[in-house]
Amino acid sequence: MNSAGYVVNNLARLLVEVLRKRIAPLGIVPGQFPTLLALWEKDGLTQKELLALVDIEQATLANTLTRMERDGLISRKEHPADARARTIHLTDQGQSIRDEAYRTAMQINEEVLADLSDEETEAFLGYMHRIIGRIKEVETKP
Amino acid sequence: MNSAGYVVNNLARLLVEVLRKRIAPLGIVPGQFPTLLALWEKDGLTQKELLALVDIEQATLANTLTRMERDGLISRKEHPADARARTIHLTDQGQSIRDEAYRTAMQINEEVLADLSDEETEAFLGYMHRIIGRIKEVETKP
DNA sequence: TAGCATTGCATAGCTAACTATGTAATATTA
DNA sequence: TAATATTACATAGTTAGCTATGCAATGCTA
Numbered sequence: 005m006n007s008a009g010y011v012v013n014n015l016a017r018l019l020v021e022v023l024r025k026r027i028a029p030l031g032i033v034p035g036q037f038p039t040l041l042a043l044w045e046k047d048g049l050t051q052k053e054l055l056a057l058v059d060i061e062q063a064t065l066a067n068t069l070t071r072m073e074r075d076g077l078i079s080r081k082e083h084p085a086d087a088r089a090r091t092i093h094l095t096d097q098g099q100s101i102r103d104e105a106y107r108t109a110m111q112i113n114e115e116v117l118a119d120l121s122d123e124e125t126e127a128f129l130g131y132m133h134r135i136i137g138r139i140k141e142v143e144t145k146p
Numbered sequence: 147m148n149s150a151g152y153v154v155n156n157l158a159r160l161l162v163e164v165l166r167k168r169i170a171p172l173g174i175v176p177g178q179f180p181t182l183l184a185l186w187e188k189d190g191l192t193q194k195e196l197l198a199l200v201d202i203e204q205a206t207l208a209n210t211l212t213r214m215e216r217d218g219l220i221s222r223k224e225h226p227a228d229a230r231a232r233t234i235h236l237t238d239q240g241q242s243i244r245d246e247a248y249r250t251a252m253q254i255n256e257e258v259l260a261d262l263s264d265e266e267t268e269a270f271l272g273y274m275h276r277i278i279g280r281i282k283e284v285e286t287k288p
Numbered sequence: 289t290a291g292c293a294t295t296g297c298a299t300a301g302c303t304a305a306c307t308a309t310g311t312a313a314t315a316t317t318a
Numbered sequence: 319t320a321a322t323a324t325t326a327c328a329t330a331g332t333t334a335g336c337t338a339t340g341c342a343a344t345g346c347t348a
Contacts, residue, residue, distance in 0.1 A: 007255045008267070009161040010180070011274045014201060016158035017305070018281045019151040024306085024333090025285075035334050038152070051297060059156055064335055066298055071333080088296045088343045113149045115284055119276045125150070128273040132153045134261045139160045142257055143167075159335070166303090166336085177304050194326065206305055208328055213303080230313045230326045 008135075019116065026108050030101040031075065035068050037109070043078070043094050044102050050089045072098075150277075161258065168250050172243045173217065177210050179251070185220070185236050186244050192231045214240075 023034045032040065042057040043049065055065055069092065072078045077098040083089035117125050165176045174182065184199040185191065197207055211234065214220045219240040225231035259267050 007251065008259060008271065009165065009251075009255065011271060011278075012154065012161055013158045015274050015278055016154045018278060019154055020334095021306080022281060022285060023151065033333065052295085060334085061336065062297075063299080063337080066296095068334075070298085083296095086296080086344075088341095090297080109149060109151075113151065116277050116281055117150060119280050120273060124269075124273060127269065129148075129150065129153060131262060131266060131270040131273075132157050135258050136153075136157055136160060138261050139164060139258055143164060162304095163336080175303065192326080202304090203306065204327075205307080205329080208326095210304075212328085225326095228314075228326080230311095232327080 019112075022112055022116070023109070026112060027105060030105055030108070031097070032077065032101065032105065036072055036075075036077065037105075039065070039068055039072065040077070040094075040098065040102075040105065043092065043098070047094055048091045050083060050091055052089065054092060161254075164254055164258070165251070168254060169247060172247055172250070173239070174219065174243065174247065178214055178217075178219065179247075181207070181210055181214065182219070182236075182240065182244075182247065185234065185240070189236050190233045192225060192233055194231065196234060 020034050023037070027033070027037070038058040038060070039054060042054055051062070051065060051069065054069075055062055058065060060068075069078065069080070073080060076095055079093050079095055080090040081093060083091055120128065162176050165179070169176070169179070180200040180202070181196060184196055193204070193207060193211065196211075197204055200207060202210075211220065211222070215222060218237055221235050221237055222232040223235060225233055262270060
């Protein structure tokens with residue numbers, strides 16, 4: 005009950021629920037955040053281009069995009085050169101929440117890390133990146 | 147894309163998938179692990195007693211138990227004194243995988259933490275517990 | 289250029305988390 | 319003791335992740 009995996013899982017769920025509550029007023033949910041971040045950086049990407057930026061599987065992204073379209077955050081337009089692809093565009097609504105969403109995310113980050121010093125936070129992130137690297141190594145090699 | 151929350155989420159998903167692959171041969175899935183750990187410790191608990199041990203919501207546990215019953219890991223019997231409650235019992239199959247499951251979980255824990263020293267691992271767990279504490283404080287007070 | 293392989297995206301079906309709500313049994317109280 | 323409140327659990331509906339698979343468009347090659 006105290007293994008790293010168990011604690012990481014627990015922490016991740018808590019963080020997602022905090023984010024969910026705080027961004028609910030903006031009309032978005034946590035799963036949409038990575039996609040929104042990417043589109044706020046650069047609009048009009050294809051699903052494939054987005055996929056390279058968001059660390060989830062293609063099918064998960066496709067479903068997330070469908071919900072975002074339903075929720076009026078994005079629209080899909082036909083790709084000018086490739087009929088299989090579609091370009092993905094933020095709606096006015098999707099654009100308008102950008103600053104507030106950034107602020108909220110940064111605010112949460114600060115709050116939950118408030119008990120850690122800058123050095124500890126850095127160490128914490130470093131450990132996670134090392135573990136992630138280790139997992140990817142283990143899982144691709146054998 | 148580099149906030150603590152994002153990285154924690156990513157790491158949690160990676161760890162769950164590692165666990166999923168490794169315990170698949172045992173006929174169990176990650177969501178069943180906490181419940182199994184509790185029942186291996188003490189069999190014949192009620193759902194309410196289990197709930198106190200597993201850090202998930204009651205509805206999630208009820209669904210997990212239903213899948214575990216379907217998969218032949220547990221059975222539910224009527225409670226001797228309270229007709230609302232049912233006691234939860236491991237089947238022979240649920241019992242038989244115990245040692246192998248423990249070994250697998252410990253093995254994964256070791257592997258993914260292999261790049262961290264004992265002190266670093268301790269620090270890592272400590273940071274997570276502090277963040278969890280902070281979240282619970284923030285989310286219950288205001 | 290006809291046929292096959294690849295690509296881009298969608299869909300189906302699963303687990304697992306959540307909140308909200310329903311239902312029957314038990315406990316409490318007026 | 320009859321009415322009400324509480325409890326134990328189940329169910330419905332959502333998000334969000336996964337794998338596997340389907341389908342149409344595009345690209346490649348014999």
